[in-house]
Structures are given as C-alpha cells and as structure tokens.
Amino acid sequence: MDALTLLHERVSVPRLVGPAPTAEQQQAMFRAALRAPDHAYMRPWRFMVIEGDGLDALGEVFGQAALADTPDLSADTLARYQGLPLRAPLMIVAISRHQDHPKVPVIEQDLACGVAVGNMLLAAHAMGLGAVWRTGALAYHPVVRRGLALDENEHILAFLYVGHPAGARKAVPTLDVNEFFSRWPAES
Template identity: 50%
Template sequence: MNALDALLNRVSVTRLLAPAPTQAQRQVMFQAALRAPDHAQLRPWRFLCIEEQARERLGELYAQALQTEQPEATGEQLDKVRAMPLRAPLLVVVIASPKEHPKVPRMEQLLSAGCAAHGLLLAAHAQGVGAVWRTGEMAYSPVVAQGLGLTAGEEILGFIYLGTPEGKLRTAPLLEQSDFVSDWPA
C-alpha cells in the first residue's frame, strides 16, 4: 500500500480478532511511530505492549481503578471494565513522556507523542492490521497510570487495540475540505 492510500483510507477497526500482528508487523509499526515530528529529538513517548494473559491483568487493574474512583460501582460495571482489554489480541499503551527542555514546551511534546501513535496506526493499516485508538476514563485514571508504571509527568494518551479485522473494513468518509480549510485573511 502506498503512503497516500494509507493516509486517505485509514479507518478505525473496532471488531478485532486473533491473531495479533506478527513481530515483523510490529517492528514496522514501531519504526513508523518513531518517525514522528520531534523538536530537539527528545523522543517524548514510550509504548507498552499488552497481550495474552496480561490483558486479563489489565482488566483487573481497570476494575481496581473503577472501585477506587466509584466505590458504588456494580458488579456489572466491574465486569464490563474487566472485559475491555479483551476486545483485541494486542493493546499498545501510548505514553507521553515529556522531558524538561528550555525550547520545547510540554504541549509540543504531547503532540509529538500523538503523532507517534498516529504513525503506528497508519503503519498498521498499511499492513492490513486492524487498529483503533481508544481513550475513555481508564486512560485518565491515576490508578491505571500507577499500575502500568508511569512516572511523574507521564500520561497515557490512549490504548491502541490491534488485531485481525473481523469482516470487511468500512469506507473512510469523504469530508468536504472547505468545512475545515480557509484562507487568512478571509
């Protein structure tokens, strides 16, 4: 798949099955992620791969977070969050890891880490791997951050779910550029 095809046709794939991406596919995805724009070459990101039984442990961490943040959570709610990591054979946690720098503000580093995640998504799509970037309340939970070993100043930007697409991919919507692009001054 050429670069423009990947850029113009990537879609989120929410129904993912085993197998997970191969090691060779993962290597390409992470190499693409590492090509993100990066002022001062700070590499303000890192990734955690979660698969097999570790997904169940992540589900338990989610349940612990929910119980901490919502002590009145029902058994049904706890079961729902426990099952969330099981929606794909591989999850990649995208972690922004900003560095102190006199010329590169934290926001710029967060954007760079987001670009790294987008590069990973594009490389997955280009290889036929299904992927979706999810956030939700667990991405912002201090309990989850601590359980995943984040250090002070780091934050979860999202969970990228990866696997084999179930069924046919949907078609990317064609948006009207004039709704988003204008000349200045108008």
C-alpha cells in the same frame, strides 16, 4: 498500497479479533512510531506492549480503578471493565514523557507522542491490520497510573488496540476539504 491511498483510506477499526500482529508487523509499527516529528530529538514517549496474560492483568487494573470510583459496582459492570483490554489481541499504551526543555513546551511533546500513535495506526492499516485509538477516563485514572507504574512526568495519550478486522471495514467518510481549510488572508 501507495502512501496517499493509505492516508486517504485509513479508518478506525473498533471490532478486532486475533491473532495478534506478528513480531515483524509489530516491529514495522514500532519503527513507524519512532519516525514522528520530534522537536529537539527529545523522544518524549514510551510505549507498553501488552498481549496474552498481560491483557488480563490490565483488565484487573481497570477493574480496580472502577471499584475505586464506585465501591458497590455490580458484578456485570466490573466484568465489563475487566474485559476492556480483551477487545483486541494486542494493546499498545502510548505514554508521553514530559521533559524540561527551554524551547519545547509539553504540548509539543504530547503532539509528538500523538503523531507516533498516528504513525502506528497508518502502519497497521498498510499491513491490512485493524486498529483503534481509545482513551477515556481510565487513561487518566490514578489507579491505572499506579498500576502501570507511570512516573510523575508521564501521561497516557492512547490505548492503541490492534488486531485483525472483525468483518468489513466501515466506509471512509466523505468530507468536504473546503469546510476545514481556508486561505488567509481571504481572497477578495
């Protein structure tokens, strides 16, 4: 697949099945992440790779977070929270690491981490894998932060779910470029 086709055809794949990406596929994704633009070469990111029993352990953390918010949570709803990490055979938690720098504000550090996630999505698609970037309230929950032992300067930017597509990929939406891009100053 050439680079432009890859960029033009990538879509999120929310329904994923095993097996998990191979070690070689994971390394290709990780290498792609580390090529993200990074002002001042700060490497303002780190990534947790979770699979196997780790997904169950993360599900327990998600369940604890849900119970912290709603102590009388139904058993079915608790089980749903605990099962969230099991939506794919591999999860990568992308963590932005804010660092003091006179020329690189934290927004640029978050953007660099976000591009690293985007690069992993593209790499997964290039290898025929499926992937979807999720966040939601759990990405910002203090129980999840503690459960993953995040430092004070660290913030979850993505739960990247990766596996094999469970069925056909959805069609690539057709967007009109002119709805999003304009010339400035406006031509008369």
